[in-house]
Amino acid sequence: MHVRAGKSRFNLQTLPAEDYPRMAQADNEQARLQLTQKQFKRLIGLVQYAMAQQDIRYYLNGLLLVVTGKEIRAVATDGHRLAYASENLSESFSRTEVILPRKTILELSRLLSDNDEALDIRLSPNQAVFRFGSIELVSKLIDGKFPDYERVIPQNHTKVITLSRATLLQSLHRAAILTNEKFRGIRIVLAPGSLKIISSNADQEEAQEELEIAYDDEALDIGFNVTYLLDVLNNVSNEEVEVKLADANSSALITLPGNDRFKYVVMPMRI
Amino acid sequence: MPQQLTLDIRPEQHPTLENFIAGANAELVARLRALAQPKAYDAVYLWGPPGCGRSHLLRATRAAADSAGRRVVLVAGEEAGAELPCPPGGLLIVDDIDRLDGTAQVALFRAFNSARLAGLALLLAGAAPPLELKLREDLRSRIGQALVYQVQPLSDEEKAATLHSQASQRGLRVENGVIGYMLRHTSRDLPSLMAVLDALDRASLERKRPVSVPMLKEMLSHFNKKPDAR
Numbered sequence: 001m002h003v004r005a006g007k008s009r010f011n012l013q014t015l016p017a018e019d020y021p022r023m024a025q026a027d028n029e030q031a032r033l034q035l036t037q038k039q040f041k042r043l044i045g046l047v048q049y050a051m052a053q054q055d056i057r058y059y060l061n062g063l064l065l066v067v068t069g070k071e072i073r074a075v076a077t078d079g080h081r082l083a084y085a086s087e088n089l090s091e092s093f094s095r096t097e098v099i100l101p102r103k104t105i106l107e108l109s110r111l112l113s114d115n116d117e118a119l120d121i122r123l124s125p126n127q128a129v130f131r132f133g134s135i136e137l138v139s140k141l142i143d144g145k146f147p148d149y150e151r152v153i154p155q156n157h158t159k160v161i162t163l164s165r166a167t168l169l170q171s172l173h174r175a176a177i178l179t180n181e182k183f184r185g186i187r188i189v190l191a192p193g194s195l196k197i198i199s200s201n202a203d204q205e206e207a208q209e210e211l212e213i214a215y216d217d218e219a220l221d222i223g224f225n226v227t228y229l230l231d232v233l234n235n236v237s238n239e240e241v242e243v244k245l246a247d248a249n250s251s252a253l254i255t256l257p258g259n260d261r262f263k264y265v266v267m268p269m270r271i
Numbered sequence: 272m273p274q275q276l277t278l279d280i281r282p283e284q285h286p287t288l289e290n291f292i293a294g295a296n297a298e299l300v301a302r303l304r305a306l307a308q309p310k311a312y313d314a315v316y317l318w319g320p321p322g323c324g325r326s327h328l329l330r331a332t333r334a335a336a337d338s339a340g341r342r343v344v345l346v347a348g349e350e351a352g353a354e355l356p357c358p359p360g361g362l363l364i365v366d367d368i369d370r371l372d373g374t375a376q377v378a379l380f381r382a383f384n385s386a387r388l389a390g391l392a393l394l395l396a397g398a399a400p401p402l403e404l405k406l407r408e409d410l411r412s413r414i415g416q417a418l419v420y421q422v423q424p425l426s427d428e429e430k431a432a433t434l435h436s437q438a439s440q441r442g443l444r445v446e447n448g449v450i451g452y453m454l455r456h457t458s459r460d461l462p463s464l465m466a467v468l469d470a471l472d473r474a475s476l477e478r479k480r481p482v483s484v485p486m487l488k489e490m491l492s493h494f495n496k497k498p499d500a501r
Binding site: 056 | 273274277278282283441475477479
């Protein structure tokens with residue numbers, strides 16, 4: 001190939017076009033669904049931060065997409081926390097599950113726009129095709145058994161607190177400054193009427209934040225990796241969040257008040 | 272050191288006859304598969320030292336009978352009382368028969384006698400061959416007339432294969448050398464090896480690290496310091 005521009009000349013090597021790898025399009029389609037770009041972008045945005053990055057369990061380095069009845073669900077987990085979100089569909093489908101690779105999800109969330117234009121998704125047993133605007137993105141799927149997310153989402157946590165998302169986020173941000181850089185542990189100390197966030201680092205520096213809350217159940221002292229709490233608060237947009245707890249060794253469930261379409265489960269850290 | 276707890280995301284694994292690495296026990300496994308079918312009326316006794324896979328085989332046979340539509344009851348020796356459930360046409364499984372108390376031994380003897388009539392199949396397991404069982408003489412001789420199998424221990428290669436297949440069922444890629452190290456440096460019966468694999472699985476999820484020989488070494492030194500830590 002020759003390229004000339006003004007007084008520059010380039011002579012480049014080429015390879016035969018037949019050698020370019022071609023992706024065989026799957027012909028055994030299981031489901032074809034339509035959403036708006038905005039809907040799907042929001043759906044994956046609510047969970048993608050919980051995907052594992054380089055786990056040896058390859059199925060964790062991806063996002064589970066479940067189509068069932070008139071619903072589409074997205075689930076991601078790295079074994080420490082799990083995020084779940086769902087969205088309504090206009091038609092009903094028989095149950096189909098696929099695991100999309102982490103890279104596909106990151107590309108999609110970058111490429112999708114925040115508008116009402118159509119996104120066409122086709123799922124087959126080993127391939128997913130996304131069509132939107134002038135883009136067609138074909139992705140292979142991760143072969144594997146995704147964890148049973150329903151077993152992991154707690155049902156009977158009795159200690160319930162409702163918090164302003166922005167206030168909690170800011171307090172956690174400040175407390176996070178004085179956590180150990182490697183473990184990022186903070187303590188949440190719950191007592192009637194009060195929630196304290198306590199952190200300390202290796203230099204014996206300490207931070208304490210206190211929030212007033214409506215709570216009159218037993219006291220609880222529980223540790224978390226602050227990153228996992230910041231992640232969820234940064235990726236939802238509600239005014240308020242609901243936190244449900246049981247004891248210091250059980251997961252915390254974070255939901256949005258009056259909305260059962262989003263759930264975030266995070267395991268504590270023993271500090 | 273802070274410890275991140277992990278979500279319970281490990282796949283549930285039920286013992287089946289398919290996921291039992293048979294090794295030299297192929298005939299026994301085939302026999303159990305047949306025994307789970309509705310019209311088999313044999314009495315089978317299998318024995319072997321703890322950790323040889325007896326309990327796995329009993330539970331797997333129960334599952335196989337269940338899915339074949341045969342009524343099946345599994346009783347643990349120390350929990351058996353004066354009455355043993357004997358569903359007609361069904362399969363009665365009794366584990367640890369060396370722990371049956373006096374009345375339970377009578378009940379089992381009666382089950383033996385009525386088995387033919389009731390179309391009942393029996394599957395029993397214990398730690399010793401019939402001759403060495405410390406039971407009532409009449410019961411012991413009945414057991415001696417059953418089809419007796421010794422559960423053969425797995426060779427090291429078969430144990431390694433079992434561990435590899437267990438690891439891959441969990442989606443766990445185990446670095447080379449880990450399983451060899453486990454076989455050389457830990458207790459080599461399968462339940463202990465599985466417990467080590469389980470602990471490695473948890474540790475790797477907890478720390479987001481691959482399963483490696485250094486991780487295994489660190490874990491074993493921890494085990495040895497406080498042997499009852501689990």
